[in-house]
Amino acid sequence: MKKAKKTVQPGAPALEKGLDLLEALAAESRGLNQKQLAERVGRSVGEIFRMLVALEQRGYVTRDLATGEYTLTLKLFRIASQFPPTERLLQAALPIMEQLAARVRLSCHLTVLHGEQFLVIARIEPEWLMGWSVKVGAVFPLTQQYASAKVLAAFQLEARRNELADVIAAHDHVSLKKAVAALDRVSAEGGNFSNDDGYTRILAYSCPIIEASGRAVAALTVPLVREDKIATAEAASIAGELRSAARTVSEKIGGTVRP
Template sequence: MIAKDTIPRPGAPALEKGLDLIEALAAESRGLSQTQIAERVGRSVSEIFRMLGVLEERGYVSRDAMTGEYTLTLQLFRIAAQFPPTKRLQRAALPAMEILTSQTGLSCHLTVLNNQQFMVVAQMDPEWQMGWSVRLGAIFPLTLEYASAKVLAAFQLENRRAELAAVIARHDRCPIKNVLAELSKVVARGGDFPKEGQAPRLRAFSCPVFETSGRAIAALTVPLMRQEKMQATEATEIEENLRTAARQISEKVGAVGT
C-alpha cells in the first residue's frame, strides 16, 4: 500500500506562478519592476506579464504609473481579516486597546503569527499622536529584536515554541539555546518589559493574549521612542496598564485564569 504522503499530487502551474509573484512582492518594502520580479521568481518577463495584469485587475497588486513598479496591496490582509477568528480577536481587542492608548498616551498594536513571521492585525493611536506606531497589516520577521516576536514565540506549547525558536535562531544567527533561554525569561516575566538602558531610544512593552489552550494567539504591544530616560514609575504604569488590557482581551476570547 502506498502511503498518502508519497502519492504525487497534480500541479497547478498558474496558481504556483501567481503565488510566487505575491511572495516576491511581500518580501520587499519597496516596489519592483517587471524585470526585478522576473529575476526573483526565476521566470521571464513574458511569463509573468499577464499574471501581473490579473493580480492588478483583482486588486492584489498596484502599479505606479510613473515608475512602472509593482507593490503588494492590503487585499490579502483584508481577506485574512474576514476570517472569523481574526474578526473575533479584533472585536475583543479594540475596546481594550482604546482604553490603553488613553491611559498611556501611546499607540499600541496587536500581532499574530503568520507562518515564520508575525503580522499586525489591529492598531490604535492616541488622540494626540506623539510617539511611534506601526502600520496595520505590516509583516515582520521573527527575531529577538522585536518584543512581539519574543512573546508570540515564548507563550506556545513546547513543540511549537521549539519550532519558532529555531526560526529565530536562523534569522539572528545565534545558538538556539540562547533563544530558548531568552524565551524562558519572557515566560517568567509574563511578557517582555525592557529595563532602562536596553534600546534607550526604541523600546517596546509586550504581553501575550491567551486562548483556551493556554497558548498565545496574539501579542499586545506598546512601542515607545523617546530621547530622554524613562522614569521607573512611568515604565511600571505602562506595564500594569498593558497587562490589564491583555488580560481583558484574553477573557473576551475565552481564556480562563489569565
C-alpha cells in the same frame, strides 16, 4: 515483474505563477517593474504578463502609471482579517486597545505569528502629538530585537515553542540554550518588560493574548519613546495598564492571563 507506476502529483502552474508573483512583491518594501519581477520568479516577462494583468484586475496588485512598478494592495490583508478567528480577535481587542492608548498616551499594536515571522494586524494611535508606531500589515522577523516576537514565541505550546526558539536562535546567531533562556524569562514575567537584554531593537512592553488552549494567539505591544528614560513609576503604570488590557482581551476570547 511489472514496475510500480510512479505517482505524479497534479500541479497548478498558473496558480503557482500567481503565488510566486505575490510572494515576490510581499518581500519588497518598494515596487518592482515587470522585468524585475520576472527575474525574481525566474520567468520571462511574457510568462508573467497575463498573470499581472489578472492580479491587477482582481485588485491584488496595483501599477504605478509613471514608473510601471507593481506593488501589493491591502486586499490579501483584508481577506485574512475576514477569517473568523482573526475577526473575533479584532472585535475583542480594538475597544480595549483604544482605552489602553488613551490611558498610557502611547500607541499600541496587535501582532500574530505569520510562519517564521510576525504580522501587525491592528494599531491604535493616542490623541498625542509624539510617539512611535508601526504600520498595519507590516511583517517582521522573529528575533529578540522585537518584544512582540519574544512574547509570541514564549507563550506557545511546547512543540511550537521549540520550533520558534530554533528560528530565533538562527536569526540572532546565538545558541538554542540562550534563545530558550530568553523566552523562559519572558514567560516567567508574564510578558516582555525588560529592555536591557542587549538584543532589544525597539524599546517596548508586550503581553500575550491567550486563548483557551493556553497558547498566545497574539501579542499586545506598547512601543515606548527611547529618547527620555521613563520614570520607574510611569513604567510601572504602563506595564500595569498593558497587563490589564491583555487579560481583558484574553478573557473576551475565552482564555486567561495570570494577574
